Amino acid sequence: MSTENLIGLFVVLLGAGLIFAFGVLRKDRSARSLRPIHAIQQFRRAIGLAVEDGKGLHVSLGKASLLDPDNTSALAGLCTLERLGQISMVSDHPPIATSGEGALAILSKDTLRSVYRSGNALEQFDPDQGQLSGPTPFAYVAGAIPVVRDKRVFTNVLMGNFGPEAALLCDAADQNKTFTLAVSDSLPAQSVFYAAAEEPLIGEEMFALPAYLQAGPFHQASVQTQDLLRWVVMILMGLGVIYKILNQLFGISLL
Amino acid sequence: MRMRAPVSTAIAIAVGIVVLLGYFIPIALLQNIRMLLLGWAVAIMGVAALVGILNMVGVHWRRIRGEQNRDYYSLIFLLAFIITFVVGLWLTPADPMFQRVVTSIQVPVATTFMALLAVSLAYSSLRLLQKQHGVMAVVFLISTLVFLVLLSGYMPMSSDLPVVNSAIGFLNRLPLAGARGILLGVALGGLTTGLRILMGADRPYSG
Numbered sequence: 001m002s003t004e005n006l007i008g009l010f011v012v013l014l015g016a017g018l019i020f021a022f023g024v025l026r027k028d029r030s031a032r033s034l035r036p037i038h039a040i041q042q043f044r045r046a047i048g049l050a051v052e053d054g055k056g057l058h059v060s061l062g063k064a065s066l067l068d069p070d071n072t073s074a075l076a077g078l079c080t081l082e083r084l085g086q087i088s089m090v091s092d093h094p095p096i097a098t099s100g101e102g103a104l105a106i107l108s109k110d111t112l113r114s115v116y117r118s119g120n121a122l123e124q125f126d127p128d129q130g131q132l133s134g135p136t137p138f139a140y141v142a143g144a145i146p147v148v149r150d151k152r153v154f155t156n157v158l159m160g161n162f163g164p165e166a167a168l169l170c171d172a173a174d175q176n177k178t179f180t181l182a183v184s185d186s187l188p189a190q191s192v193f194y195a196a197a198e199e200p201l202i203g204e205e206m207f208a209l210p211a212y213l214q215a216g217p218f219h220q221a222s223v224q225t226q227d228l229l230r231w232v233v234m235i236l237m238g239l240g241v242i243y244k245i246l247n248q249l250f251g252i253s254l255l
Numbered sequence: 256m257r258m259r260a261p262v263s264t265a266i267a268i269a270v271g272i273v274v275l276l277g278y279f280i281p282i283a284l285l286q287n288i289r290m291l292l293l294g295w296a297v298a299i300m301g302v303a304a305l306v307g308i309l310n311m312v313g314v315h316w317r318r319i320r321g322e323q324n325r326d327y328y329s330l331i332f333l334l335a336f337i338i339t340f341v342v343g344l345w346l347t348p349a350d351p352m353f354q355r356v357v358t359s360i361q362v363p364v365a366t367t368f369m370a371l372l373a374v375s376l377a378y379s380s381l382r383l384l385q386k387q388h389g390v391m392a393v394v395f396l397i398s399t400l401v402f403l404v405l406l407s408g409y410m411p412m413s414s415d416l417p418v419v420n421s422a423i424g425f426l427n428r429l430p431l432a433g434a435r436g437i438l439l440g441v442a443l444g445g446l447t448t449g450l451r452i453l454m455g456a457d458r459p460y461s462g
Binding site for chain 1 (some may be wrong): 275278279280281293296297299300303304305306307308310311313314317326328341364365368371372375376378379380383386395434436437438439440441443444445446447449450451452453454456457459460461
């Protein structure tokens with residue numbers, strides 16, 4: 001086994017161990033114990049208003065293929081969709097999920113159906129709640145714009161893998177005067193969201209969203225694990241920089 | 256508490272662990288199973304794409320047939336879909352005439368979207384200061400302007416003055432450092448999301 005594979009396996013096992021330990025040992029399981037993020041606070045408020053007004057939520061899951069390495073953003077989006085479905089199931093207007101990839105559309109539909117089944121309200125589930133809005137990036141945006149513009153939608157969540165064309169969705173939401181929370185694992189989409197979305201999240205905050213929506217103890221444990229691993233990476237990078245400087249200045253070599 | 260869909264959860268976890276171990280551990284049997292499972296996944300994805308298209312057609316069909324808020328754009332979509340599908344089957348997608356017709360519709364539409372996007376982004380950037388009053392909004396706008404000038408092609412990317420070269424080099428490396436920071440965070444988030452699925456805490460399937 002190569003050194004890279006050994007390190008990779010070690011990081012995976014360390015991550016799994018930490019999530020398990022934090023998930024089992026964690027005492028304070030409320031989202032209050034997590035650091036406050038302004039965008040998420042606003043988002044929670046917008047969800048509450050949408051449910052009170054009997055209006056709907058729109059979750060746009062992006063166009064990540066489940067076979068690509070960027071599929072984790074879509075999986076985090078599906079987890080958020082499940083939690084939002086549970087929260088807004090009582091609303092008059094059901095939540096809608098749009099996606100730009102066939103398998104993701106099927107999973108979004110399946111996720112919402114499972115939410116309604118768990119809530120003993122399967123008869124209220126509408127198959128059109130999970131839809132493929134277009135198979136190419138621009139077709140996806142063009143297909144999702146009518147959903148964003150729907151007067152019955154009050155809150156939009158753009159969460160997944162997008163391209164810069166997702167700015168058009170933010171623009172449509174802005175014209176409709178609806179709330180938009182946007183986050184992506186793609187850097188071009190991240191930068192356009194910063195400029196165009198009402199409340200953008202940055203990078204790994206996307207994966208923390210289910211924990212803030214109180215999806216479960218393991219979600220909060222994974223946020224803690226993420227933070228801890230980030231410190232490990234930062235320390236290792238710092239040590240690497242110091243080592244390189246010492247190597248350049250004094251020729252000190254450990255290898 | 257009753258566990259939701261135990262069989263599909265067990266299959267998903269087992270398959271995930273085998274594929275993960277096959278990636279890290281160079282044992283022929285594991286790697287063969289991994290390749291077989293990935294092959295199945297590719298085939299299933301192809302079918303899923305087809306099911307997704309049928310779902311899209313169904314959504315537009317119901318929009319036309321709906322008693323309230325009938326969407327006549329959906330009718331145009333369905334007509335275009337049926338024509339493209341039938342002609343594509345008849346002529347095959349490799350036919351040069353079919354490709355030319357599809358491309359000459361698709362390219363102008365995509366170009367129009369790009370133009371709209373440029374206007375929309377410029378407008379959003381201008382409104383950023385109105386929406387966000389923090390320091391970061393100002394930093395964002397200044398950096399946008401700096402990089403627009405730097406990458407416009409009108410600025411000399413090398414100079415006789417070493418100080419200018421160092422400054423340009425520093426400015427070019429700055430976004431790379433930021434991007435790496437974000438990508439490291441995304442990678443760690445991806446890792447924990449994947450692990451939650453492997454542990455059965457997240458189940459993006461109902462079974």
